[in-house]
Amino acid sequence: MARSRPHIILSAAISLDGKIATRSGDSALSSKTDKIRLHKLRSRVDAILVGKNTVLQDDPMLNVRYVKGKNPTRIVLDSLAQIHTNSKIIQTSHQIPTMIMVSKKAPKKNLARLGDFAAAVVIAGQRKVELKKLLKVLHQRKIRTILLEGGGTTNWDFVNQGLVDEVIVTITPFLIGGKDAKTLVEGIGFSQITKSLRLNLQKVVRQN
Numbered sequence: 001m002a003r004s005r006p007h008i009i010l011s012a013a014i015s016l017d018g019k020i021a022t023r024s025g026d027s028a029l030s031s032k033t034d035k036i037r038l039h040k041l042r043s044r045v046d047a048i049l050v051g052k053n054t055v056l057q058d059d060p061m062l063n064v065r066y067v068k069g070k071n072p073t074r075i076v077l078d079s080l081a082q083i084h085t086n087s088k089i090i091q092t093s094h095q096i097p098t099m100i101m102v103s104k105k106a107p108k109k110n111l112a113r114l115g116d117f118a119a120a121v122v123i124a125g126q127r128k129v130e131l132k133k134l135l136k137v138l139h140q141r142k143i144r145t146i147l148l149e150g151g152g153t154t155n156w157d158f159v160n161q162g163l164v165d166e167v168i169v170t171i172t173p174f175l176i177g178g179k180d181a182k183t184l185v186e187g188i189g190f191s192q193i194t195k196s197l198r199l200n201l202q203k204v205v206r207q208n
Contacts, residue, residue, distance in 0.1 A: 005135040009166045010148045010155060011041065014184050015174040020152065023180040025057055029172045033207045036066045041168070043069025045145040047099075047138065051154035052078040061088050062149070063096055073097040073143065077154060079128040081110035085117065093119035101129045101137075131161055156187030159197050167199055170207070 012020050013029040021027035030038065042048060043064045050062065055076055062074045074089055074096060081102045083090060089098055098119040102111070105127050114121050124134040138146070148158060158164050169184070190196040 005132075005139050005163075006046070006143050006146045007165050008135075008146050008148055008158060008163055009041075009045065009168060010158065010164045011038065011168045012149070012155075012184055013170040013172055015172055015176045017175055017177060018183050019176040019178075019181045020184055021182040022176055023178045025182075027058065027182075029174065030170065031172075031207065032066075034170045034172075037170075037207070039064050039066040040069070042072055042147060043067060045072050045147045046143040047073040047075050047146045049075040049077070049146050049148050049150065049154075051150045052076060052083055053153065054149070054151050055083055055087055055089055057151075059088050061092065063092075071096045072147070073099060075099045075101060075138070075146070077101050077129045077134070077150075079103040079105065079125065081106040081114055081121065083114070085113050090114070090117050090119055093117050101134055103128050103130075131157060131163060135163065152182050152184060152186030155185045156189075159185055160187060160190075162197070164197060 013034060014020055015029060020029070048062045050060070054060065063071045076083060076089060076099070078100050079102060081100065083100060094117070100114060100119050100121050101124045102121055103125040104123055111121060122137060124130060124137055148155065148164070
């Protein structure tokens, strides 16, 4: 039977204690070598997906740098269409394909703001963006591989619904600590080990 949704790759750099950012939001964990690896990976997928909070906190470009290659479609989950129009993603949406996934609860004034830009605004849910509906829409639009670079909350939503197919994690030589520091997967978490996502180790690569 043909696959009905894109292949999802969760990618992140984490500290030795599983943090993706400090309590103040500093997430500068990757080395130059790891950035090159990440951007090679970006150039090979159809889309990069993040949540609204990642855009609000980091204002990323989510494009391909450091290596030659195509820019994938940028997808932002933003149920209420609250993304800032002065963000890099919106400001460059005429150059790089960009999709803002919203729900039917998104206020009309927010949608009107986004209407002045080239980003495609797509409804994928009633009260919030529904991931399975979202992935069905993306599959219909010929998006077959997605690089999930979300924060812990977005990562949890995908993991909890069994929608992560592959995980690529760079473990960096830092110990961050702190109960308020962001971890790779946030949310409520699984109550039992037997219910959690179990992965098979495919490869280990040492970086300088």
